[in-house]
Amino acid sequence: MFVKPTTHIKLAILTLCAFCHFTIAAQSTQYKVNWHISNRLSDSISTQVMTCDNAIYNKGNIPVIEHVIALQQHNVNITVNHAEYEQIPDEELMLIGQTEIPTTLQTETSIINQQGSYKAFIHIFPFVENDGKIQRLKSYSLETKPSTEKLPSTNTTTNSYKNQSVLANGSFVKIRVSSSGIYRLTYEELQNMGVNPAQVRIFGYGGAELDRNFSNYRIDDLPEVPVYMYMGSDNQFGPGDYILFHAQGPISWNYEYISSLGQRGFTHNLNTYSQYGYYFVTSDAGSRERLNVGTEATFTPADTIIVTTFIDYQLHEQELINLQDVTGQNGGGDEFYGEQFSNGNTLQNISFQVNNPTTNNARVCISAVANSTSGSSTLKLSMNGGSEQTMTFNAIAPSIYIMGTELGKNFYFPLQGGNNTLKINASMPSGSQMYLNWVELHAERTLTMTGNSMYFRTTTSYNTNLRNRFIIRNASADLQVWNITRLDSIYRMPTQLVGNELHFASGNHTIEQFVAVVPNAGSNAYNTPEIIGSVNQQNLHQLKDIEYVIITPEIFRSEANRLAAAHEELNGLTTAVVTDEEVYNEFSSGTPDASAYRWLMKMLYDRHTTGESTLAPRYLLLMGDGTFDNRKLLSQSGSNLLLTYQSDRGNLDATLAYPTDDYFGFLDDNSYFSETQMYVNIGIGRFPVSTIDQARNMVDKTIAYMNNTQKGNWKTQLCFLADDGDGTQHMSSIDTIAQLVKKLYPEYVSNKIILDSYLQEVTAAGESYPIAKNKFDNFLRNGMLYFCYMGHGSPSGITNEGMLTIKEIQTLANAKQAIWALGTCSFSHWDSPVVSAGEEAVLNANGGAIGVFSAARTVYADQNERLMLQFSQNLFAKENGDYLHIGDVVMRTKNAPNRESNRMSYCYLGDPAVKIVYPQPYTIETDSINGKTAEEGDTLRALSTNVLKGKIVDEDGQIVTDFQGKAYLTVYDKEQTFTTLNNHSDIPEAEYPFTYKDRIGILFKGEVTVTDGKFESYFMVPKDIQYNYGSGRITYYANDTLQGNEGIGYYENYIVGGSNPDAVYETDGPEMEIYLNSTQFVSGGQVDERPMFIAFLSDPNGINTSGSGIGHDLLLTVDNNTDQSWNLNDVFVTTGGDFRQGSINYKMAEMTEGKHTLSFRAWDLLNNSTTKTLDFEVVKNLAPEVFDIISYPNPIRSTETLHIEIVHDRPESILEVEINIFDVSGRRVYSTQQSCTTSISLQPQEAFCGSGVYLYQMRIKTQNSEYTTKTRKIIVIGQ
Missing domain, CATH: 3.40.50 (Rossmann fold)
Known part of the structure; x- marks a missing residue:
């Protein structure tokens, strides 16, 4: 077992596992360790680490060499031999910090069952201290020898389960206790609980935290707890009598090896989930379990130990502070710390009551934390005013991630009978703090009965052939001893009273726990459990x-x-x-x-x-x-x-x-628990909901997505966004991911937004990328199937330039929602009281994301790339011809070969059983282009008019003749090469310039009718294209409007370039009509802070949206300000597949209050333009204008659902609607509040009081606006 690092330093991770399949023959493999320095990047912080092949970083920045060996049917014996070392260069020694280094090579081997196959994990700590100098491993051999021991079968388990719970029948009352001890319930208390006192039974095992290791003993369901019934002198259980039972609280103690002692000892475990232990009381479960007397053990004097002392343990631990919370990290980890030491508060006194201590010194084990970065800190301990002993904490390196360094140490002090005071005096540099974690006291006491109950145990016969004979002094005639070693098998020990000594024998080689009880001490001598209430079957x-x-x-x-x-x-x-x-x-x-x-x-x-x-x-x-x-x-x-x-x-x-x-x-059986090595066996997701409204909204949103009501071309669109900064790390990562998806799944459009390839604007408000922001916002609004991001992030959003903020996420009203995968830090910090951006994305009832795969904590960029690559690849993969559920995608990603610890911080917020709404089951193929077969292809020239014919086919390539609906096609120009701009001047010279390829020129985008599985489209190629010749691309999407089936496809066998020599030219620009918020808007009117721009365009030569010609874009500008100018090429949609006409609906950025003028310029395919302007006034908190309220059906039956449509001037805005329903007498019979964009639903059974005429009043507002009120009549009839 290697020594674990004691200094907490910023984590850096690189996992390169060596998978080796060994046969039954012995093998020896020689390894040379190639050391080098590597930089690990996290949230723009780069940390140097020492690394080598097969290095992992489970704690701190100290590497451990890992080998993973796939095992067959038999186990293997693995040893590390022939180790050679080398000196560490002085400049690299600092990277080890103050880690404790062993004097011999430390290794650790574990065997893990991973989804039905066994693997051996070998960890080698590669540093040793030799003659006062630290050396590192230079080379070694890994030797494996076959073992005759067979591995357990993977289709068996050691666990057994009852088919019926104790709680399946009868009435039960739940009770709880705050600490371990003997508890009593009186006859009267049992009656008040509704329990028959004469038949009372108690079930459970209390509050010890469950073991995480499946191989350790566990209790299934609820064991019965034997009770002692005190029945007084009449031997009848009645008024004034009581029962006693042992109850386990939230603190448990284990006897285990303690490395700092070099031997076994008792350690405590505080339940991190509960402050109580719970039990169940009933009288309906048959005959009760009495506290029976066990069989008396017999010994010979030669193998018997006389036990007259025992080790008592006590704990002082206050749970006051979570250091991840008080240091601005929003909380985290399962540890809470206690009393704080600071320069103004350096002293703590802790009392321990110890009766009948022996003369042996007591062991005090203390755990505490210091967070000084400028010098060492100390704690000085003394007992009862005696001599002081000191523990010293070294300073830590400054880091936003490290809260301090924790140190545990053992001290020995003499005790006195009764109260003992431990004095702790702290000393630390100015401005730093120290925190007490816990203090254990381990004292030897004579086995002398004290009080009404006394808990004791012995270690003298542990793991030996010896037996124990206990002698308890100061014993009374009614003293009993209960064996409570196993909470599912408590029994009374047979005892013998000899004078005032109680004798009993125990024949167990394990650690046994006992409690001596005076059962007739009276009902007030024992604590009473807290009664919680009845429990349903x-x-x-x-x-x-x-x-x-x-x-x-x-x-x-x-x-x-x-x-x-x-x-x-x-x-x-x-x-x-x-x-x-x-x-x-x-x-x-x-x-x-x-x-x-x-x-x-x-x-x-x-x-x-x-x-x-x-x-x-x-x-x-x-x-x-x-x-x-x-x-x-x-x-x-x-x-x-x-x-x-x-x-x-x-x-x-x-x-x-x-x-x-x-x-x-983690469901496989294993001999021990290791969260970083175990495999996930199921797909897991979480709804981060805290209210019933949030739960309802998420369920509504999920079911609507599963019903696949939002059909459209948006399902072909994927968006890959890369942050700037940190050299080329993020842009290179996102380009790699997008290129892989494009290669594996070419039917989808892999759109790249790489920020450093756009001009960055710097103002007093900060840095921004307005053009990139506009493009990304269009994807959010118009819909995309998948969004993948690499870069900086936090719980409040992504990128320092504000590409997506939590405020924007909260107000999104995008009905076409995507799966989001973000390789960034803390975007989904879902375990904090402060709601994170990732949570807001799924909680948004009117938009956001359908699911978010992102990290809850700080993560590392290189590992993020591999994780996002794996996730993106799995998301579109098929198994047995069918797409995966999102839970399977997450599971496969987590179980990928490069199973680095970064993945543990990632979670999925959303429903894991959902399938992405892929366009299926059909494929769309090109039949011909300009009369030439798809195989022949053709050349599309500038200003040429073209005819494209296509078809919908099934998996056998046959035309789907009953497919009736719409097809959407996008015709692209050639792929282009883009060069990033190095806006932050941080790209290393060797990596600059960074270039990538993308296809952004759109020649035509339109909708056509599909009849009997076939369609054709006419379009003109714009004048603005790349005139060189190269391959273009067409993407297809189709929707059967009768049957709901969908299809997707692509075509690349054609050329784009050159010009049409027969083109006819004219000089008139497009005709257009423009509005704000609704077609009823008149120039000079009032609008809210984020109005919707609406435009209708037409031209006999088509509308130019290619983006290839400089200045020939659909451009919206406010107040002639280039900072308020938006390219709307991607927003334009043709009408009915006619390339000559179309429309734009664009949600504008937030406007300042006051009067403004907008201008909109559009070009036709011949590069003729038209410009129109609108005057408007932005009024803060302007109430929405509601044109009409439509309710249907009306009249409505009580069994039907009432739908209410709101016709208003705030498209894509979230409406907050208050509905009050009144009967004909004016009495309000129902009131509710809902959020929506255009429609809401009500159930008549809830909203109305039977048949009749009602008035419903609707008060409608948007966020922060005034209300608009409308009233309508509704008639309710019978069923």
């Missing part, structure tokens, strides 16, 4: 053959059921909706614990693995927001939250303190 243990699971708080259950029903209908999935409380009740004794979610999925997974179930679990949706503060220790944590798994890899490192829902998908 449930039986999750009966679940089998479930493919899609939704875990939800109870408040969202109805919405979860609605979503599950949609998946059953549309995707044919078997589903189960369960509440978080139900999962806790059966899988963690009612105690909130994130591992309970995992055990539910593990049960379903194991049942399929063993053949008990036919279907395997495939998808898990967590319908509820999460927080790093699972126990809600802080006031702003929120409500209606599902638990989060927080990595404990680095609570003081913002790059490692991430949440990951991957944890719930």
